[in-house]
Amino acid sequence: MRELLRWLFNLTGKELDQATEMLSKDTxxxxxxxxxxxxRLELAPEKxxxxxKEIWEVVSxxxxxxxxxxxxxxxxxxDLTVLVSNIEVKDLSDLTPAPST
Amino acid sequence: xxxxxxxxxxxxxxxxxxxxxxNIGTGLAMxxxxxxxxxxxxxxxxxxxxxxxxxxxxxxxxxxxEGTCKLSQAMIGDKHDYELYLIPAAQTRDKNSxxxxxxxxxxxxxxxxxxxxxxxxxxxxxxxxxxxxxxxxEAIIVTTPxxxxxxxxxxxxxxxESSGLHRPKLIINRIDxxxxxxxxxxxxxxxxxxxxxxxxxxxxxxxxxIVAANxxxxxxxxxxxxxxxxxxxxxxxxxxxxxPLMDLxxxxxxxxxxxxxxxxxxxxxxxx
Ligand SMILES: Nc1ncnc2c1ncn2[C@@H]1O[C@H](COP(=O)(O)OP(=O)(O)OP(=O)(O)O)[C@@H](O)[C@H]1O
Ligand SMILES: [Mg+2]
Numbered sequence: 001m002r003e004l005l006r007w008l009f010n011l012t013g014k015e016l017d018q019a020t021e022m023l024s025k026d027t028x029x030x031x032x033x034x035x036x037x038x039x040r041l042e043l044a045p046e047k048x049x050x051x052x053k054e055i056w057e058v059v060s061x062x063x064x065x066x067x068x069x070x071x072x073x074x075x076x077x078x079d080l081t082v083l084v085s086n087i088e089v090k091d092l093s094d095l096t097p098a099p100s101t
Numbered sequence: 102x103x104x105x106x107x108x109x110x111x112x113x114x115x116x117x118x119x120x121x122x123x124n125i126g127t128g129l130a131m132x133x134x135x136x137x138x139x140x141x142x143x144x145x146x147x148x149x150x151x152x153x154x155x156x157x158x159x160x161x162x163x164x165x166x167e168g169t170c171k172l173s174q175a176m177i178g179d180k181h182d183y184e185l186y187l188i189p190a191a192q193t194r195d196k197n198s199x200x201x202x203x204x205x206x207x208x209x210x211x212x213x214x215x216x217x218x219x220x221x222x223x224x225x226x227x228x229x230x231x232x233x234x235x236x237x238x239e240a241i242i243v244t245t246p247x248x249x250x251x252x253x254x255x256x257x258x259x260x261x262e263s264s265g266l267h268r269p270k271l272i273i274n275r276i277d278x279x280x281x282x283x284x285x286x287x288x289x290x291x292x293x294x295x296x297x298x299x300x301x302x303x304x305x306x307x308x309x310x311i312v313a314a315n316x317x318x319x320x321x322x323x324x325x326x327x328x329x330x331x332x333x334x335x336x337x338x339x340x341x342x343x344x345p346l347m348d349l350x351x352x353x354x355x356x357x358x359x360x361x362x363x364x365x366x367x368x369x370x371x372x373x
Contacts (some may be wrong), residue, residue, distance in 0.1 A: 023284030028248050029291050035248075036255050036295060067205045 017048045041074050048074070054086065064091035104135075106208045106218040107339070108237035110265075112253030114224030115283040116245050117274040120310060121332070122221040122334050123151040123359035125241075131321070132218040137176065137186045139208070140308050141233045142223040143198060146190035147333025153180060153317020163191035165207060166199045172210060181322070186215075196228040217339075220267030226260060234261060240269035241339075243300065246276055246287040255296055270301035272335060277306045277358040278349045289346065302335035305349050 041048060052072050059065055066088040074083050109122045114300055117335065119142070126138040140148035143163065149155040160175040165188065179185035211218045220237055234240065240261050242252040254271070261269050267317035273292055280286035293300055307328035313320035321336070323329040 024290060025281075025284050025287045028287055029295065032248055032251055032295050035252055039252065039256060040259065042254065 034076065034081055038074065038076070052085075056087070059087060062087055063094055065089055104212040104215045104218055105239060106212060106220065107239045107241060108220040108233050108259060109223050109241045109243060109262075110222035110230065110233065111224065111243045111250070112226065112257040113187060113244070113250045116250050116273075117243050117304070118224075119147045119221050120314070120320075121153055121241070121243050121272055121274065121304075121335075122219050123148060123319045124329075124332035125218045125336050125339060126185060126217070127179070127181075127183070127319045128321045128333045129150075129180070129217050129219075129340060130185035131333070132336060132340055134340070135184040135214070135367075136219065137188060137211050137215045137223065138219045139188045139211075140190040140221045141204065141229060141236075142221060143190045143194055143196050144192065144203065146192050148187060148221050149189045150317060150318060152187055153316055154189075155317070158189050161189045161191040162207075163194050163198045166203045172207065177322075188303075195303050196223065196232065199232055204232050204236040205220075210325045226256065230260075234266060237266065240266045240271050241272060242298070243272045244292070245273055245274055246281075246292055251292060251295060256333065258296065258298060269298055271296060271298050272304060273300060274304045274317045275306040276303055276349050279348065289348075300346060301338050302331060303346055303349050304331040304335075310313040 019036070037083055052069065056069070069087045071084055071086040073085075074081060076082075109118050109125070111118050117164060119140075122138055122140075126136050130136045133331065138148060139162065140146050142148075146161075149158060154177050157177045162168040162175065164170045165172050165175045175188050176186040177189065179187070208218050208220070220233050222233035242257055242261075244250045244255050250316040256344065261267075271292070273289060277286055277289075282289045287295075289300055289303055305327045307320070307326060308324035308330045309323060310320045313326075313329075319332075320326055320329040324333050334344055341342075
């Protein structure tokens with residue numbers, strides 16, 4: 001039956017799980033969880049800016065990095081919400097072990 | 102006397118703000134308080150018809166603000182034997198006819214005379230919302246257990262927070278206990294975990310609400326109806342009484358469905 005459905009509708013296993021087994025209220029809840037995270041971030045751009053600055057400061061304690069992030073955003077990855085940040089490393093020399101005395 | 106000004110708001114339209122305002126206002130008046138309800142949905146007034154007072158309107162909110170009439174002249178006394186008054190919205194003006202400061206000033210005036218000032222807020226997050234929320238010290242958010250209404254409620258929580266209206270309370274309206282039982286509708290716990298605010302009332306979907314609206318007599322007068330009973334309990338909680346929320350789920354599934362079939366429906370849902 002599962003295989004037939006999968007074949008008929010060309011669904012992935014996960015989609016099939018959702019379509020056949022999940023209660024619709026749980027689907028609603030799961031979708032809302034993600035939407036609300038994103039909405040809340042959009043409502044608080046200052047917070048995001050603040051976090052970005054702090055992360056830059058922490059990273060620059062350990063290595064020489066570019067003044068700005070190449071990428072810094074919260075985005076959807078399938079059913080996850082992820083923070084993606086990319087920053088160019090200019091110099092790693094601070095990370096080399098201190099010469100033993 | 103200093104009364105409490107409470108705004109009833111939602112973000113999404115049509116979820117039951119006006120119904121809640123009329124019923125909580127009436128419920129508080131039934132408990133012996135002096136209450137005034139203010140319709141701030143300028144251009145789309147409705148609180149007057151829900152309360153059955155549409156034929157008595159002479160002056161409205163904008164008249165008061167613009168000084169065309171005295172505050173007392175715009176207050177319409179309820180048909181029943183309670184200390185309950187309505188200030189209707191203007192129908193032929195728009196939301197920019199008043200400012201948040203003006204409404205705040207008017208409510209401050211009302212607070213001197215009334216225990217409760219309830220503000221029926223228009224849908225949306227524009228000028229009308231800003232007016233209504235600026236005038237209140239407390240907020241009640243109405244939602245239905247649906248994705249779009251909950252999403253909008255969450256935005257409203259954020260906006261209220263940033264304008265200094267902290268700890269709003271939530272009413273979940275139009276709950277269908279049978280759908281909840283099947284897992285096709287989010288329940289109190291689901292909504293609570295998403296929005297993380299205190300729930301002050303659960304109101305079942307109840308056709309008596311519509312019958313009441315047809316007649317212009319708020320459903321809370323019919324305290325035996327599921328929604329009427331729920332609204333009266335919400336009024337008690339607003340008033341500081343500590344009564345627990347009860348599950349709306351049909352108590353004993355099969356039996357209450359059987360009762361439903363033979364027309365004894367209602368009682369099973371009537372706790373909230
Ligand atoms: N618990 C309920 N059971 C059944 N019907 C309801 C219930 N609550 C509200 N309704 C109906 O839903 C409709 C919308 O309600 P209401 O006008 O109170 O919403 P609103 O949020 O004020 O809308 P708007 O955003 O347009 O101002 C009305 O027809 C009302 O009778
Ligand atoms: Mg309304």
